[in-house]
Amino acid sequence: MIEEILKNELDQEQFDAVTKSEGKTLVIAGPGSGKTRVITYKIAYLISKGIKPSEIMLVTFTKAAAKEMLQRAKQVSKSKLEGLLGGTFHHICNLFLRKYGTVIGIKNNFTILDTEDSKDVMENARAQIIPKSEKKRMPTAKQLLAINSYMNNTLCSIREAISKFNPAFLEHEHIIEQILIKYQQEKSLQNSLDYDDLLINTLHILSTNKAIRLKESSRFKWILVDEFQDTNIVQFQIANLLSEVHGNLMVVGDDAQSIYSFRGARFENVLEFQKEAKVFKIQTNYRSSQEIVNLINELLPKKAIPKVLRATRKTGTKPFLVQVFDHYDEADFVANEILNYHNQGISLNDIAVLYRAHAHSLELQLELSKHGIPFKIFSGLRFTETAHVKDSLAFLKVTVNPSEKISWTRLLKLLSGIGKIKANRIAESIVKSQNPFKELENIKEKSEEFKTVRKIILESLEFENPGKRLEKFYLEFYRSYLERSYDDYRERQEDLERLIEMAGFYQNTENFLTDILISESYEISQVNEFETDKEKEKVTLTTVHQAKGLEWKVVFILSINPGDFPHIMSLRENNLDEEERLFYVAITRAKDYLYLIYSVGGSSRIFYGNDYIMRRGKNFIDDIPFHLVEHLEYGVGK
Numbered sequence: 001m002i003e004e005i006l007k008n009e010l011d012q013e014q015f016d017a018v019t020k021s022e023g024k025t026l027v028i029a030g031p032g033s034g035k036t037r038v039i040t041y042k043i044a045y046l047i048s049k050g051i052k053p054s055e056i057m058l059v060t061f062t063k064a065a066a067k068e069m070l071q072r073a074k075q076v077s078k079s080k081l082e083g084l085l086g087g088t089f090h091h092i093c094n095l096f097l098r099k100y101g102t103v104i105g106i107k108n109n110f111t112i113l114d115t116e117d118s119k120d121v122m123e124n125a126r127a128q129i130i131p132k133s134e135k136k137r138m139p140t141a142k143q144l145l146a147i148n149s150y151m152n153n154t155l156c157s158i159r160e161a162i163s164k165f166n167p168a169f170l171e172h173e174h175i176i177e178q179i180l181i182k183y184q185q186e187k188s189l190q191n192s193l194d195y196d197d198l199l200i201n202t203l204h205i206l207s208t209n210k211a212i213r214l215k216e217s218s219r220f221k222w223i224l225v226d227e228f229q230d231t232n233i234v235q236f237q238i239a240n241l242l243s244e245v246h247g248n249l250m251v252v253g254d255d256a257q258s259i260y261s262f263r264g265a266r267f268e269n270v271l272e273f274q275k276e277a278k279v280f281k282i283q284t285n286y287r288s289s290q291e292i293v294n295l296i297n298e299l300l301p302k303k304a305i306p307k308v309l310r311a312t313r314k315t316g317t318k319p320f321l322v323q324v325f326d327h328y329d330e331a332d333f334v335a336n337e338i339l340n341y342h343n344q345g346i347s348l349n350d351i352a353v354l355y356r357a358h359a360h361s362l363e364l365q366l367e368l369s370k371h372g373i374p375f376k377i378f379s380g381l382r383f384t385e386t387a388h389v390k391d392s393l394a395f396l397k398v399t400v401n402p403s404e405k406i407s408w409t410r411l412l413k414l415l416s417g418i419g420k421i422k423a424n425r426i427a428e429s430i431v432k433s434q435n436p437f438k439e440l441e442n443i444k445e446k447s448e449e450f451k452t453v454r455k456i457i458l459e460s461l462e463f464e465n466p467g468k469r470l471e472k473f474y475l476e477f478y479r480s481y482l483e484r485s486y487d488d489y490r491e492r493q494e495d496l497e498r499l500i501e502m503a504g505f506y507q508n509t510e511n512f513l514t515d516i517l518i519s520e521s522y523e524i525s526q527v528n529e530f531e532t533d534k535e536k537e538k539v540t541l542t543t544v545h546q547a548k549g550l551e552w553k554v555v556f557i558l559s560i561n562p563g564d565f566p567h568i569m570s571l572r573e574n575n576l577d578e579e580e581r582l583f584y585v586a587i588t589r590a591k592d593y594l595y596l597i598y599s600v601g602g603s604s605r606i607f608y609g610n611d612y613i614m615r616r617g618k619n620f621i622d623d624i625p626f627h628l629v630e631h632l633e634y635g636v637g638k
């Protein structure tokens with residue numbers, strides 16, 4: 001019966017990939033050819049063959065992707081899929097470390113540092129190691145984090161990481177190494193891990209502890225990985241080790257869409273895996289109209305494995321190449337087109353605007369607001385990165401992990417009468433103590449607010465439910481703090497009320513924190529209830545990076561001008577391969593209507609002094625065969 005469904009909903013190549021794959025399997029195929037679909041149906045197929053959901057692990061690039069795939073797989077398999085482990089590598093590693101971290105000394109109530117927190121810790125480590133007089137010449141905390149992260153994600157030596165980043169820093173190699181060691185120590189003192197640590201430590205345990213490796217890899221009969229071209233070496237090794245016993249590792253990807261090399265992604269993984277795996281190819285594109293596929297075939301990145309996609313969809317409209325005068329005209333044009341589509345009955349949910357960098361969307365954001373067109377932003381400041389949400393999470397964090405200094409300091413600094421230095425001192429004494437809460441109770445401090453918040457913390461420990469804890473903090477302190485600290489306190493209060501509501505669905509504070517800090521993960525056992533509100537219609541605004549794997553009826557690509565897209569940095573470094581792949585990812589998101597927009601006049605966003613690059617740099621527009629597109633002009637320059 002399942003075979004019947006598969007026959008109906010898959011083509012022959014896809015059907016073979018689902019039913020004939022075993023052992024190491026690579027599905028390599030172009031955009032929109034149903035790679036994600038193959039993995040989704042593979043889950044249903046495995047269930048029909050008697051594999052239990054708990055014996056399957058699905059790795060995706062975002063939480064949203066896992067959710068969508070599992071929903072579809074549920075329908076097809078008519079199974080609840082309870083126990084299936086699905087989500088990003090970070091999510092999966094987090095769960096793993098909660099269970100096994102203790103074997104390498106990681107306590108299972110560790111907290112996760114986000115990028116901002118990590119920067120604070122690095123800042124601290126840096127200050128301790130570098131003599132004051134030398135500070136200016138040394139890499140900044142942000143640069144050190146980048147070096148550290150590159151090293152962790154590629155498993156290269158510190159020397160290599162520094163040279164890759166900036167060879168001028170090589171003369172400080174020794175000091176950099178000391179800072180990184182300090183950074184590591186600071187984190188372990190605080191019982192906290194950064195995002196890279198989740199991966200690195202998992203790999204460490206799996207490769208050194210045979211008993212655990214055997215136990216976990218016996219558990220998973222099948223491991224399925226989507227967007228394989230963007231995995232890094234650490235992730236690849238984890239997947240390999242976890243599939244050691246059964247050997248069933250199925251990965252799908254497209255080398256031409258590898259766009260995360262700055263995070264250590266290597267599409268060489270694809271080439272290597274290809275040698276030992278059974279390879280399936282799919283060559284039909286189901287996503288885009290004939291006209292869009294024609295353009296896609298022309299713009300295949302130069303270094304990609306050659307492939308020509310066959311279109312299946314009926315002919316539609318040629319992609320539009322739009323010349324505008326400046327960025328204001330661009331915004332105006334896009335807003336008007338969106339309104340037109342909306343009036344024709346196309347849902348705003350089917351429309352997306354893509355750009356190379358978040359800043360390119362600012363004019364458009366204003367324009368959309370002016371017209372009252374609702375939109376959501378994938379990129380840019382996230383909810384959890386805003387100060388008020390971070391303050392509240394710091395409060396929750398100290399309730400579960402009172403040894404985390406960063407959160408204590410953040411929290412204490414909010415209190416009137418307590419400055420940076422004092423906050424630091426108090427935090428220090430709490431985290432150093434054997435019994436941090438007892439220490440907190442005993443601290444002698446005049447500040448009234450300190451006393452209030454101390455009481456809130458200690459009393460809130462009674463509640464397991466994070467919603468209750470947070471509500472107490474909010475009502476008894478933070479709400480009024482917001483009122484006196486911010487002009488826009490109302491919006492911030494609304495955000496927090498929403499956060500409290502979300503937290504209320506969890507039984508346990510630790511789980512809530514983990515979910516919110518690794519927001520890109522998703523686990524089937526917790527179909528998040530707070531997502532029941534059906535989302536209102538909204539246009540999507542996103543960077544190309546975050547648009548990976550997704551599709552919309554109408555897609556606009558903004559600012560295809562040298563310096564904007566391709567990005568100024570890659571022009572300077574003459575590193576255009578990845579920009580080509582990014583451009584390829586961008587155009588392949590569109591189903592029916594694609595707009596490529598560039599401007600000819602007006603002021604550029606790029607700083608002075610880059611004129612030459614702007615005029616002479618690589619221009620993607622030059623690669624577009626004119627007969628494949630429909631030309632439009634808009635704005636003052638007409």
Ligand code: ATP
Nearest residue numbers: 009010011030031032033034035036037286287549
């Ligand atoms: P990307 O490289 O962008 O991740 P992909 O190869 O994963 O793309 P999918 O997202 O799985 O492609 O499929 C693209 C679109 O084509 C989806 O809307 C999917 O439902 C549709 N599709 C895939 N295969 C078929 C098929 N056999 N019949 C009908 N529609 C299909």
Ligand code: MG
Nearest residue numbers: 035036037549
């Ligand atoms: Mg896909």
